[in-house]
Amino acid sequence: MEELKIAQGTKAERYKLLLEQVKCVVEGETDLIANMANVAAMIHETFGFWWTGFYRVEGDELVLGPFQGPLACTRIKRGRGVCGTAWAQNETIVVPDVEQFPGHIACSSASRSEIVVPLRDGKGDVFAVLDIDSAELNTFDADDRRWLERIVAAMPLACCR
Numbered sequence: 001m002e003e004l005k006i007a008q009g010t011k012a013e014r015y016k017l018l019l020e021q022v023k024c025v026v027e028g029e030t031d032l033i034a035n036m037a038n039v040a041a042m043i044h045e046t047f048g049f050w051w052t053g054f055y056r057v058e059g060d061e062l063v064l065g066p067f068q069g070p071l072a073c074t075r076i077k078r079g080r081g082v083c084g085t086a087w088a089q090n091e092t093i094v095v096p097d098v099e100q101f102p103g104h105i106a107c108s109s110a111s112r113s114e115i116v117v118p119l120r121d122g123k124g125d126v127f128a129v130l131d132i133d134s135a136e137l138n139t140f141d142a143d144d145r146r147w148l149e150r151i152v153a154a155m156p157l158a159c160c161r
């Protein structure tokens with residue numbers, strides 16, 4: 001029990017620090033790509049995930065944006081895979097086991113679990129998604145969801161909000 005508490009505290013503490021760092025780094029910078037690049041790097045470095053990056057909405061597709069990790073699919077149709085589904089449903093999706101997600105797009109066979117968080121404009125429409133893949137099962141839960149939603153909300157995206 002004690003160990004579990006410490007582990008949870010550690011994750012919360014790392015996210016708390018990460019959120020503060022993100023706010024500092026993006027403050028005063030309104031360029032979407034620059035902020036996506038630094039935020040992807042900070043999340044990736046903090047937790048050592050398999051793949052961390054952004055896809056931007058372009059017409060009826062998501063197009064690959066700044067990321068950290070191995071190469072990835074460049075275009076994803078609306079409603080396809082976890083990313084396209086999070087966009088279409090305009091909500092965060094946590095996938096404990098990608099093999100159980102119908103239509104999951106396997107950019108890498110090493111990816112086992114995943115979270116996708118939408119970025120919304122001033123009207124509430126999705127203009128991009130944050131996609132994080134883990135090489136282990138069950139990596140993401142409601143806490144990751146809450147913290148990552150706060151992190152993307154902290155990004156001042158002058159282009160889209």
Ligand code: SME
Pocket residue numbers: 051072073076080081082083084103104105106107108111114131133
């Ligand atoms: N697994 C994702 C595709 C993107 S990559 O894994 C980087 C999906 O199903 O949306």
